[in-house]
Amino acid sequence: MFEITWDSFVRIVTVGTLAYIGLILFLRISGKRTLSKLNAFDLVVTVALGSTLSTVLLDSSLTLFEGLTAFALLLVLQYLISFGSIHWGWFNKLIKSEPKLLYLNGEFLRSAMKKERMTEIEILQAIRSSGSGSTSEATAVVLETDGSLSVISSEPKDAMQNVKTQK
Incomplete structure:
Protein backbone atom coordinates (compact mmCIF):
# COMPACT_ATOMS: atom_id res chain seq x y z
CA MET A 1 0.00 0.00 0.00
CA PHE A 2 2.84 2.41 0.77
CA GLU A 3 5.29 1.01 -1.72
CA ILE A 4 6.45 2.81 -4.85
CA THR A 5 8.96 1.56 -7.33
CA TRP A 6 11.69 3.74 -8.77
CA ASP A 7 10.19 3.29 -12.26
CA SER A 8 6.71 4.41 -11.19
CA PHE A 9 8.19 7.38 -9.33
CA VAL A 10 10.16 8.49 -12.39
CA ARG A 11 7.09 7.99 -14.61
CA ILE A 12 4.85 10.08 -12.34
CA VAL A 13 7.39 12.91 -12.11
CA THR A 14 8.19 12.90 -15.83
CA VAL A 15 4.66 12.44 -17.18
CA GLY A 16 3.24 14.74 -14.52
CA THR A 17 5.62 17.54 -15.40
CA LEU A 18 5.05 17.16 -19.15
CA ALA A 19 1.26 16.83 -18.77
CA TYR A 20 1.20 19.91 -16.56
CA ILE A 21 3.21 21.92 -19.08
CA GLY A 22 0.95 20.65 -21.87
CA LEU A 23 -2.15 21.63 -19.91
CA ILE A 24 -0.78 25.12 -19.26
CA LEU A 25 0.00 25.54 -22.98
CA PHE A 26 -3.46 24.34 -23.99
CA LEU A 27 -5.09 26.70 -21.49
CA ARG A 28 -3.05 29.66 -22.77
CA ILE A 29 -4.03 28.83 -26.36
CA SER A 30 -7.72 28.34 -25.52
CA GLY A 31 -8.03 31.65 -23.67
CA LYS A 32 -9.44 32.93 -20.40
CA ARG A 33 -12.96 31.71 -21.07
CA THR A 34 -11.90 28.09 -20.56
CA LEU A 35 -11.42 28.47 -16.80
CA SER A 36 -14.20 30.98 -16.21
CA LYS A 37 -17.11 30.00 -14.07
CA LEU A 38 -19.84 31.57 -16.17
CA ASN A 39 -22.08 28.50 -16.28
CA ALA A 40 -22.27 24.80 -15.48
CA PHE A 41 -20.42 23.77 -18.63
CA ASP A 42 -17.42 25.89 -17.69
CA LEU A 43 -17.32 24.22 -14.28
CA VAL A 44 -17.55 20.78 -15.87
CA VAL A 45 -14.55 21.52 -18.11
CA THR A 46 -12.48 22.75 -15.17
CA VAL A 47 -13.27 19.65 -13.10
CA ALA A 48 -12.75 17.33 -16.08
CA LEU A 49 -9.33 18.84 -16.83
CA GLY A 50 -8.26 18.24 -13.23
CA SER A 51 -9.61 14.71 -13.30
CA THR A 52 -7.84 14.01 -16.57
CA LEU A 53 -4.54 15.31 -15.21
CA SER A 54 -4.94 13.07 -12.19
CA THR A 55 -5.68 10.04 -14.35
CA VAL A 56 -2.69 10.71 -16.59
CA LEU A 57 -0.45 10.97 -13.52
CA LEU A 58 -1.61 7.82 -11.78
CA ASP A 59 -2.74 5.41 -14.50
CA SER A 60 0.38 3.87 -16.01
CA SER A 61 -1.66 2.29 -18.81
CA LEU A 62 -2.29 5.77 -20.29
CA THR A 63 0.36 7.46 -22.35
CA LEU A 64 1.23 11.14 -22.18
CA PHE A 65 -0.10 11.54 -25.72
CA GLU A 66 -3.47 10.07 -24.70
CA GLY A 67 -3.67 12.52 -21.81
CA LEU A 68 -2.80 15.49 -24.01
CA THR A 69 -5.41 14.31 -26.53
CA ALA A 70 -8.00 14.23 -23.74
CA PHE A 71 -7.05 17.79 -22.71
CA ALA A 72 -7.36 18.96 -26.32
CA LEU A 73 -10.73 17.25 -26.73
CA LEU A 74 -12.16 18.89 -23.61
CA LEU A 75 -10.94 22.31 -24.72
CA VAL A 76 -12.29 21.89 -28.25
CA LEU A 77 -15.69 20.85 -26.87
CA GLN A 78 -15.67 23.87 -24.53
CA TYR A 79 -14.86 26.10 -27.51
CA LEU A 80 -17.67 24.60 -29.60
CA ILE A 81 -20.22 25.02 -26.82
CA SER A 82 -19.24 28.65 -26.19
CA PHE A 83 -19.17 29.31 -29.96
CA GLY A 84 -22.64 27.82 -30.34
CA SER A 85 -24.02 29.78 -27.41
CA ILE A 86 -22.71 33.04 -28.89
CA HIS A 87 -24.00 32.44 -32.42
CA TRP A 88 -27.34 30.69 -31.88
CA GLY A 89 -29.83 32.04 -29.38
CA TRP A 90 -31.74 28.76 -29.19
CA PHE A 91 -28.53 26.91 -28.31
CA ASN A 92 -27.65 29.47 -25.65
CA LYS A 93 -31.07 29.01 -24.03
CA LEU A 94 -30.65 25.23 -24.22
CA ILE A 95 -27.37 25.11 -22.33
CA LYS A 96 -27.52 28.10 -20.00
CA SER A 97 -29.92 29.06 -17.28
CA GLU A 98 -31.32 32.53 -16.80
CA PRO A 99 -30.58 34.71 -13.77
Whole structure:
Protein backbone atom coordinates (compact mmCIF):
# COMPACT_ATOMS: atom_id res chain seq x y z
CA MET A 1 0.00 0.00 0.00
CA PHE A 2 2.84 2.41 0.77
CA GLU A 3 5.29 1.01 -1.72
CA ILE A 4 6.45 2.81 -4.85
CA THR A 5 8.96 1.56 -7.33
CA TRP A 6 11.69 3.74 -8.77
CA ASP A 7 10.19 3.29 -12.26
CA SER A 8 6.71 4.41 -11.19
CA PHE A 9 8.19 7.38 -9.33
CA VAL A 10 10.16 8.49 -12.39
CA ARG A 11 7.09 7.99 -14.61
CA ILE A 12 4.85 10.08 -12.34
CA VAL A 13 7.39 12.91 -12.11
CA THR A 14 8.19 12.90 -15.83
CA VAL A 15 4.66 12.44 -17.18
CA GLY A 16 3.24 14.74 -14.52
CA THR A 17 5.62 17.54 -15.40
CA LEU A 18 5.05 17.16 -19.15
CA ALA A 19 1.26 16.83 -18.77
CA TYR A 20 1.20 19.91 -16.56
CA ILE A 21 3.21 21.92 -19.08
CA GLY A 22 0.95 20.65 -21.87
CA LEU A 23 -2.15 21.63 -19.91
CA ILE A 24 -0.78 25.12 -19.26
CA LEU A 25 0.00 25.54 -22.98
CA PHE A 26 -3.46 24.34 -23.99
CA LEU A 27 -5.09 26.70 -21.49
CA ARG A 28 -3.05 29.66 -22.77
CA ILE A 29 -4.03 28.83 -26.36
CA SER A 30 -7.72 28.34 -25.52
CA GLY A 31 -8.03 31.65 -23.67
CA LYS A 32 -9.44 32.93 -20.40
CA ARG A 33 -12.96 31.71 -21.07
CA THR A 34 -11.90 28.09 -20.56
CA LEU A 35 -11.42 28.47 -16.80
CA SER A 36 -14.20 30.98 -16.21
CA LYS A 37 -17.11 30.00 -14.07
CA LEU A 38 -19.84 31.57 -16.17
CA ASN A 39 -22.08 28.50 -16.28
CA ALA A 40 -22.27 24.80 -15.48
CA PHE A 41 -20.42 23.77 -18.63
CA ASP A 42 -17.42 25.89 -17.69
CA LEU A 43 -17.32 24.22 -14.28
CA VAL A 44 -17.55 20.78 -15.87
CA VAL A 45 -14.55 21.52 -18.11
CA THR A 46 -12.48 22.75 -15.17
CA VAL A 47 -13.27 19.65 -13.10
CA ALA A 48 -12.75 17.33 -16.08
CA LEU A 49 -9.33 18.84 -16.83
CA GLY A 50 -8.26 18.24 -13.23
CA SER A 51 -9.61 14.71 -13.30
CA THR A 52 -7.84 14.01 -16.57
CA LEU A 53 -4.54 15.31 -15.21
CA SER A 54 -4.94 13.07 -12.19
CA THR A 55 -5.68 10.04 -14.35
CA VAL A 56 -2.69 10.71 -16.59
CA LEU A 57 -0.45 10.97 -13.52
CA LEU A 58 -1.61 7.82 -11.78
CA ASP A 59 -2.74 5.41 -14.50
CA SER A 60 0.38 3.87 -16.01
CA SER A 61 -1.66 2.29 -18.81
CA LEU A 62 -2.29 5.77 -20.29
CA THR A 63 0.36 7.46 -22.35
CA LEU A 64 1.23 11.14 -22.18
CA PHE A 65 -0.10 11.54 -25.72
CA GLU A 66 -3.47 10.07 -24.70
CA GLY A 67 -3.67 12.52 -21.81
CA LEU A 68 -2.80 15.49 -24.01
CA THR A 69 -5.41 14.31 -26.53
CA ALA A 70 -8.00 14.23 -23.74
CA PHE A 71 -7.05 17.79 -22.71
CA ALA A 72 -7.36 18.96 -26.32
CA LEU A 73 -10.73 17.25 -26.73
CA LEU A 74 -12.16 18.89 -23.61
CA LEU A 75 -10.94 22.31 -24.72
CA VAL A 76 -12.29 21.89 -28.25
CA LEU A 77 -15.69 20.85 -26.87
CA GLN A 78 -15.67 23.87 -24.53
CA TYR A 79 -14.86 26.10 -27.51
CA LEU A 80 -17.67 24.60 -29.60
CA ILE A 81 -20.22 25.02 -26.82
CA SER A 82 -19.24 28.65 -26.19
CA PHE A 83 -19.17 29.31 -29.96
CA GLY A 84 -22.64 27.82 -30.34
CA SER A 85 -24.02 29.78 -27.41
CA ILE A 86 -22.71 33.04 -28.89
CA HIS A 87 -24.00 32.44 -32.42
CA TRP A 88 -27.34 30.69 -31.88
CA GLY A 89 -29.83 32.04 -29.38
CA TRP A 90 -31.74 28.76 -29.19
CA PHE A 91 -28.53 26.91 -28.31
CA ASN A 92 -27.65 29.47 -25.65
CA LYS A 93 -31.07 29.01 -24.03
CA LEU A 94 -30.65 25.23 -24.22
CA ILE A 95 -27.37 25.11 -22.33
CA LYS A 96 -27.52 28.10 -20.00
CA SER A 97 -29.92 29.06 -17.28
CA GLU A 98 -31.32 32.53 -16.80
CA PRO A 99 -30.58 34.71 -13.77
CA LYS A 100 -33.38 34.61 -11.19
CA LEU A 101 -34.56 37.44 -8.98
CA LEU A 102 -34.93 36.15 -5.41
CA TYR A 103 -35.34 39.32 -3.37
CA LEU A 104 -36.74 42.70 -4.34
CA ASN A 105 -37.40 45.84 -2.30
CA GLY A 106 -37.66 44.12 1.07
CA GLU A 107 -39.60 41.07 -0.13
CA PHE A 108 -38.35 37.55 -0.53
CA LEU A 109 -39.76 36.08 -3.74
CA ARG A 110 -40.77 32.74 -2.26
CA SER A 111 -41.84 30.97 -5.47
CA ALA A 112 -38.52 31.78 -7.18
CA MET A 113 -36.62 30.78 -4.02
CA LYS A 114 -38.45 27.47 -3.86
CA LYS A 115 -37.84 26.75 -7.54
CA GLU A 116 -34.12 27.50 -7.18
CA ARG A 117 -33.88 25.70 -3.80
CA MET A 118 -32.59 28.81 -2.01
CA THR A 119 -33.31 29.68 1.58
CA GLU A 120 -33.84 33.03 3.23
CA ILE A 121 -30.69 32.43 5.29
CA GLU A 122 -28.57 32.08 2.12
CA ILE A 123 -29.94 35.33 0.73
CA LEU A 124 -29.31 37.13 4.01
CA GLN A 125 -25.77 35.76 4.03
CA ALA A 126 -25.20 37.14 0.51
CA ILE A 127 -26.49 40.54 1.62
CA ARG A 128 -24.10 40.56 4.59
CA SER A 129 -21.20 39.37 2.43
CA SER A 130 -21.80 42.27 0.05
CA GLY A 131 -21.16 44.71 2.89
CA SER A 132 -24.76 45.65 3.50
CA GLY A 133 -25.74 45.74 7.12
CA SER A 134 -29.38 44.86 6.61
CA THR A 135 -31.98 44.01 4.03
CA SER A 136 -33.02 47.66 3.90
CA GLU A 137 -29.68 48.45 2.23
CA ALA A 138 -30.25 45.86 -0.52
CA THR A 139 -32.64 46.54 -3.36
CA ALA A 140 -32.40 43.13 -4.99
CA VAL A 141 -30.64 39.77 -4.85
CA VAL A 142 -30.17 37.79 -8.06
CA LEU A 143 -29.12 34.17 -8.45
CA GLU A 144 -26.70 34.35 -11.36
CA THR A 145 -26.18 31.72 -14.06
CA ASP A 146 -22.97 30.54 -12.37
CA GLY A 147 -24.76 29.93 -9.06
CA SER A 148 -23.42 33.03 -7.30
CA LEU A 149 -25.67 35.57 -5.62
CA SER A 150 -25.42 39.20 -6.70
CA VAL A 151 -26.64 41.89 -4.35
CA ILE A 152 -27.82 45.16 -5.82
CA SER A 153 -27.54 47.79 -3.12
CA SER A 154 -29.75 50.80 -2.83
CA GLU A 155 -28.05 54.19 -2.92
CA PRO A 156 -27.27 55.80 0.42
CA LYS A 157 -30.04 58.14 1.54
CA ASP A 158 -27.65 61.10 1.84
CA ALA A 159 -26.67 60.77 -1.81
CA MET A 160 -30.33 60.68 -2.86
CA GLN A 161 -31.03 63.83 -0.86
CA ASN A 162 -28.06 65.59 -2.49
CA VAL A 163 -29.45 64.73 -5.92
CA LYS A 164 -32.89 66.07 -4.99
CA THR A 165 -31.39 69.22 -3.50
CA GLN A 166 -29.32 69.94 -6.62
CA LYS A 167 -32.35 69.80 -8.95
